[in-house]
Amino acid sequence: MRLDLFYLSSIGPKSRQSLGSAALSISSTSSSLSLCIHETTMWRNSKSLSSKFPISNNPLYHLSSASPTAAHGGVRPALLSHSLTQSYPYSPSPSPSDSLKLGLHRADGVGALPAAADLASLASRASHLARHYGRCYWELSKARLSMLVVATSGTGFVLGSGHAIDFAGLCCTCAGTMMVAASANSLNQVFEKQNDAKMNRTKNRPLPSGRITIPHAVTWASAAGLAGTALLASKANMLAAGLGASNLILYAFVYTPLKQIHPVNTWVGAVVGAIPPLLGWAAASGQVSLNAMLLPAALYFWQIPHFMALAYLCRDDYAAGGFRMFSLADASGRRTASVALRNCIYMIPLGFLAYDWGMTSGWFCLESTLLTLAIAATSFSFYRDRTRHKARKMFHASLLYLPVFMSGILFHRIVDNQQCLTEENFESSVELSLPSQDGNVNRKNRLRNSTDGTQVRPPVSYASIAPFPFLPVPSYAAP
Secondary structure (H helix, E strand, C coil), X not given: CHHHHHHHHHCCHHHHHHHHHHHHHHHHHHHHHHHHHHHHHHHHHHHHHHHHCCXXXXXXXXXXXXXXXXXXXXXXXXXXXXXXXXXXXXXXXXXXXXXXXXXXXXXXXXXXXXXXXXXXXXXHHHHHHHHHHHHHHHHHCCHHHHHHHHHHHHHHHHHCCCCCCCHHHHHHHHHHHHHXXXXXXXXXXXXXXXXXXXXXXXXXXXXXXXXXXXHHHHHHHHHHHHHHHHHHHHHCCHHHHHHHHHHHHHHHHHHHHHCCCCCCHHHHHHHHHHHHHHHHHHHHHCCCCCHHHHHHHHHHHHHHHHHHHHHHHCHHHHHHHCCCCHHHHCCCCHHHHHHHHHHHHHCCCHHHHHHHCCCCCHHHHHHHHHHHHHHHHHHHHXXXXXXXXXXXXXXXHHHHHHHHHHHHHHHHHHHHHHHHHHHHHHHHHHHHCCCHHHHHHHHHHHHHHHHCCCCCCCECCCCCCCCCCCCCCCCECCC
């Protein structure tokens, strides 16, 4: 440092001025060099970023993105930058995902991918809608209750068929009954939408929960009812179709509004439940006879204890929904239990009547009596101790009674028909074992009639055979 000062002091003023200007030029050169290095670095960084992010074609972008040189006092005209960008616009190539979104065809031949994705989404949506509306239709139809109605109708069809059962007619009758029952139950929920919304056990049904609209439900109910009635009319007979249509009207337009008016609705509902087996009998035989009333009578008397137990268990819900059930006017439950017990006693003679009218064997008489005494015992227990537990036991016994009763009447009917066939075979064997002399006499008579030139004419009437054994023996026309 001392040598530098000595050197500066030893030289002249001109030399010191020239030395200062040289130092100033060196410093300015170094600063411009560092500025250029900095600008080069910034340009490389911007180029690497431009490969990752697309550069906008907006001129304002280039005008606003001033270079580092301009920031440090350098000169870069914005107009030149704008002209360059307009002359050579930057258009980044679309990515595969963008081409799929825009529906563009790729060069590698996979242009069908967007169509396949659309088809998959449409199929998924269609499947979701099918599941949704299928579930709504299932709940609107009260499918389990409707299947019970179909079972009673099918039992009536078998009982009215005699020895030969038309299985195609049976299937058509069951299908028509199912459609009519689904229509009646759907209309019932349409009319009771506001009431169902107030009850805990029904507030999640399709209409109160808003999963389906009322016009949609009415359209579904109308289509099912018309299709079921038409099927019964075309494949069975008009009597069965009339019974189905009358049952739909009675349930939807009489029983349903009556539930909010008077407790007699329970007995009207029992009539509705007694018609399906009569419908099945009419579809098989084309008529209604005294034997056809046995199973409807059993269903009528069975429904009273069944409904009474249900009304007692759901008293709070029925009160909240505004339904005038019999149990609401009976705080102690004694009248409800007595009505249930009385109708259970009414069912005891049904097994004997089925045997006496020739519908079943004697075993069904015994089994039906024991079954009815069992359900009567539960109703008597409920009459003595009117609690929810006893009412639930009577309800479960009623659920068990109906399928066992119908299975028994079908089983013993089949056994009885087999016994009749055995008796017919026995009679034919006895006729074959007659003395041969009688056979020879009959043969000689036939030969004599043939030689006389007279032909034996057929009987005038065959009315003496079943089912009219009380008519006189058929007479032959005079030759």
